[in-house]
Amino acid sequence: MAAASPNLYSFPNSNALAEQLRTYVLRAQNSALSRHESFRLAVSGGSLPAVLAKALLAPSNGTPEDTPQFSKWHIFFADERAVPLDHEESNYRLLKDELVAKIPAELGSPVIHPIDEKHVHDDDPQELADLYQEDLMREFAAKDSVKLPVFDLILLGCGPDGHTCSLFPGHDLLREKDAWVAAETNSPKPPPKRITLTLPVVTHAVNIAFVATGAGKKEILKQIFDLEEGSSLPSALVNQGAGEKVSWFTDHPAVDGVAFSRRGSL
Numbered sequence: 001m002a003a004a005s006p007n008l009y010s011f012p013n014s015n016a017l018a019e020q021l022r023t024y025v026l027r028a029q030n031s032a033l034s035r036h037e038s039f040r041l042a043v044s045g046g047s048l049p050a051v052l053a054k055a056l057l058a059p060s061n062g063t064p065e066d067t068p069q070f071s072k073w074h075i076f077f078a079d080e081r082a083v084p085l086d087h088e089e090s091n092y093r094l095l096k097d098e099l100v101a102k103i104p105a106e107l108g109s110p111v112i113h114p115i116d117e118k119h120v121h122d123d124d125p126q127e128l129a130d131l132y133q134e135d136l137m138r139e140f141a142a143k144d145s146v147k148l149p150v151f152d153l154i155l156l157g158c159g160p161d162g163h164t165c166s167l168f169p170g171h172d173l174l175r176e177k178d179a180w181v182a183a184e185t186n187s188p189k190p191p192p193k194r195i196t197l198t199l200p201v202v203t204h205a206v207n208i209a210f211v212a213t214g215a216g217k218k219e220i221l222k223q224i225f226d227l228e229e230g231s232s233l234p235s236a237l238v239n240q241g242a243g244e245k246v247s248w249f250t251d252h253p254a255v256d257g258v259a260f261s262r263r264g265s266l
């Protein structure tokens, strides 16, 4: 039970947001590397990879704390569309184009964990989900006793309907208790076939961050943070399940009129 509420940070512009997101991600990295050899994170698609690139490709202040050690990063996808890896809808391609291809050689290269391209045209994305779960099991050294992977960080977006990952409002997947990775065959946001981390995996992570910017997000953020009727939305369920482990990085237009008071700075 995570009782305490999430953190909501709001910044005047994208530069200020990116600067603080950098601090947050690198703190998560440094803490992970003090506990084990790699930094294991999952990222979403949408607008996130570009913001992440802005944060992480900015010049370092030269201290070890402010340096991304990309060669120790294992990057998974919080959700992925069932399309080839070079498809314009692929989250893998998005992350590669926005961030990975732009990392200077001296910072090293992360290990990226894509979906198995051989199965992207299957009628049912279940095999794609199962194979991705096996990849996670290998990385997280799952033994029978390991019920859930513990990501060091999961970076999420929030759709205008309150979805996050490929967990959509009202879908049965929100009740999944056992699988680590699940198949979605009917996503209201195209393309319809996707795989996604499940809610228990998301809320089990050490740190969870949402990035939500622009006036287009203010109605849904109001519902998620202020209103009872928003409490069953997927993004609100992450807040409820993970509490203070969750940090929202927003800009002023996205939280205009949101009353929720636990705001702070890093």
Ligand SMILES: O=C(O)[C@H](O)[C@@H](O)[C@H](O)[C@H](O)COP(=O)(O)O
Pocket (backbone or CB within 6 Å): 044, 045, 046, 047, 048, 079, 080, 081, 091, 156, 157, 158, 159, 160, 163, 164, 165, 166, 189, 211
């Ligand atoms: O692959 C996807 O469709 C995304 O992972 C999805 O969950 C995204 O994060 C949200 O739709 C928010 O997208 P924006 O950040 O672009 O609003």
